[in-house]
Amino acid sequence: MTVAWExxxxxxxxxxxxxxxxxxxxxxVGLVVGADAVLLVDAGSSLREGARLRAEAQALAGRRVTHLxxxxxxxDHVLGAAVFAGAEVFGAVGLDTVLARGREELRADAERHGxxxxxxxEAVDVLVRPRHTVxxxxxxDLGGGRRALLTNAGPGHTAHDLAVLVPGDxxxxxxxxxxxxxxxxxxxxxxxxxxxxxxxxxxLARGGEDAVYVPGHGAAVDAAFVRAQRDALAARVGVSG
Numbered sequence: 447m448t449v450a451w452e453x454x455x456x457x458x459x460x461x462x463x464x465x466x467x468x469x470x471x472x473x474x475v476g477l478v479v480g481a482d483a484v485l486l487v488d489a490g491s492s493l494r495e496g497a498r499l500r501a502e503a504q505a506l507a508g509r510r511v512t513h514l515x516x517x518x519x520x521x522d523h524v525l526g527a528a529v530f531a532g533a534e535v536f537g538a539v540g541l542d543t544v545l546a547r548g549r550e551e552l553r554a555d556a557e558r559h560g561x562x563x564x565x566x567x568e569a570v571d572v573l574v575r576p577r578h579t580v581x582x583x584x585x586x587d588l589g590g591g592r593r594a595l596l597t598n599a600g601p602g603h604t605a606h607d608l609a610v611l612v613p614g615d616x617x618x619x620x621x622x623x624x625x626x627x628x629x630x631x632x633x634x635x636x637x638x639x640x641x642x643x644x645x646x647x648x649x650l651a652r653g654g655e656d657a658v659y660v661p662g663h664g665a666a667v668d669a670a671f672v673r674a675q676r677d678a679l680a681a682r683v684g685v686s687g
């Protein structure tokens with residue numbers, strides 16, 4: 447039995463496409479429902495949060511999550527991934543290596559940001575790495591005419607930024623933390639600021655003027671917002687164009 451979007455606490459963005467904003471870090475998780483398969487975009491900050499997302503996604507879709515796209519290697523987007531048993535996991539090329547070598551750093555970062563130490567350790571111990579890495583673009587056919595384009599849009603927020611574009615009316619672009627609405631874009635030690643404006647140019651070129659752009663944190667925005675954020679980042683790092 448499926449649950450209606452308006453009853454679920456999730457925001458419907460287009461037919462079969464929606465997202466929820468998680469508490470604490472205001473992280474976005476996306477859902478794309480096809481006739482044959484279900485794609486989740488990001489997995490939450492802990493195993494408990496991932497389990498909640500798994501149950502809610504299944505209630506909305508009427509079937510289990512079959513595909514999981516991880517937009518970048520930060521704890522609030524990846525630590526729930528282990529609960530999606532059997533799902534095909536995707537990430538930008540190199541994400542698998544970062545998650546394999548950076549477990550202790552990921553755990554420490556989660557704890558610094560306030561995640562319970564036990565929850566952080568449990569999630570890192572069973573951390574899931576992408577089986578499928580995307581060097582450029584990869585189209586997923588979810589059935590019934592529903593497709594999702596995985597695009598290696600970065601580097602920018604990190605060296606391994608994956609965006610998910612869902613063609614439709616409207617087209618929906620899940621941007622990960624390449625775009626943020628609820629605060630200034632965050633550039634940590636793994637960011638590549640000089641190339642971030644170019645990553646946003648690629649998102650805008652792919653999504654177009656009429657798309658709905660879904661930030662990693664905050665409310666959905668339009669192309670004008672993304673362009674303004676791109677220009678502000680370019681001015682900050684001295685990139686022209």
